[in-house]
Amino acid sequence: MKVAFVVQRYGLEINGGAELHCRWVAEHMKKYFEAEVLTTKAFDYITWKNHYPRDEETINGVKVRRFPVTRPRHPERFGRIQNFVFGNEHREEDELRWLDEEGPLAPGLIRYIKEHEADYDYFIFFSYRYYHSYWGIRAVPRKSLLVPTAEKDPVINFGIFKELFLLPRAFIYNSLEERRMIQSASAVEHIPGDVVGMGIDIPEKFSAEAFRRKFSLEGDYIIYIGRIDENKGSHRLFEYFLRYKKETGSTIKLVLTGSTILRIPSHPDLLYLGFLNEEDKFNALNGATLLVMPSFFESLSMVTLEAWALGKPVLANAQCEVLKGQCLRSNGGLYYENYEEFREALALLLATPRLRERLGENGRAYYESNYTWDIVENKYLAILNRLERDKRP
């Protein structure tokens, strides 16, 4: 069997989102079938400018075919069109124009998919909202599977996607909430699909002490790992955390790691450590009292799963339905919708080590029963086997 993974960007340098999700799945599934990646030459997700020069290369044993982006995204023009389609009655042509502007505009990729349909058994498309998935699935609907990686934003209600969701042979969802969202956007109940998500690899060794030594960190801390951005709720986290400290006199610190596009308030207990490598990240997570996840938009949240894999409790933003759902299903974390709830939940977690321990254990059990690679690989294989069975007369 030969399967193509189709994704907007691909590379070792891309360390999050659907792209990393795709890379990990492709690398894990290559032992079961011939896996190839079809992608663009883009690296920057704002402009999609061509960055990778080679047309073909092999990354961690997976063959990658890259196609050029013919027109980079013009952020201002895209913003204008997006504002229009979000705020006004519009036609299908407007949505298609929005899709073209969003990009990455790589007609060569779509042409290749059309011309080489017979060379592959299945095409697994990642992220429904981009050019490659929309036109790719339309080009080979009978061989396509979709990993939507959908978040709760207005795009999902576009007419073009309503029709698109009816085309693939199967869906591979990240969470129950995502499945509900797709099913409420379009009548896809009859299309097979499963909630799969992705596996999490945990390093064999990690040491909180090594992290404390390296960064000269003393005292207890809670941690946020991820992009520091408004969409990720970071501004709200700063506000809540500083207010919590002021009101309670707590000595707890907040460690922040990841790239930032927001100004971080200056406070002795707000410690920004920049982007950490995997080893430091797991060391930091292991030493933390809990992980705080303030994001508004997540389709899975890998870092939450990583925290649970390490037996750490989570304090999550309940305005993100996926995070709230994960907390409720796993019983591995508390959540908050406003400052009052943040304060109470954090105070309760900090004051009761036994509760933290139990939540962490529940989180680890949830991870072990849903998100180890064996389970994820088997779910992918089950879906593909089902499609193979359906092929037979």
Added chain:
Amino acid sequence: MSEDPKPRTREETPIKIDYNNVDVAAIMDQIKRAIAARPHPMFEEAPPSPLGPEGMVPPAAAGEGPSGFKARMKRILLRVMRPFAPLVKFLVFPVQQELRQTIVALDQTNRRLDYLFVTVEKELAKLSDAMSRRMDAEIPPLREDVVSLRDYAKLLHNLSHNLVVELTKLKIEEETLKNKVRIMEKDFEFLGRRERALEEEVLK
């Protein structure tokens, strides 16, 4: 890890946790209930409700009541009712207390709503101010742009009008010239024919 001090400013509401079977939904329900039950900080120092026990009028002591026929009647009635007093107390007091508690809760809710209303109004006013400032900042340059664009459009309109007029004139002139050329061609033809006729006459 050392235990973190709990919030000091508020009264603690104990959260019941079954550590053998931790239920996040139940914990969150308790947290939400505790927050909802807690009076808003702005009302914590509010004066006691006038409906409280301190505000109630105590029963008149013997000898302090009004005098005359009414007082006598009241004393008689009280004496008659005395055997039923425990029943009356039993029936009335809990109801009265519950009623009082409900009214206090409603009063608090009402105050909280008032506070929220005031807060929302303030926020709206702030937003409106911000909008106005932004509009003030952004509209004048936009207006200038619009005015210059309008002037530009007018100029373009005049230009195109003039171009049309000039093109029309040129077309008329072209037609005139064509006519003249045709007349001159005819004249040349006539002169050619005359030349040939004269040549024939001369050669004869």
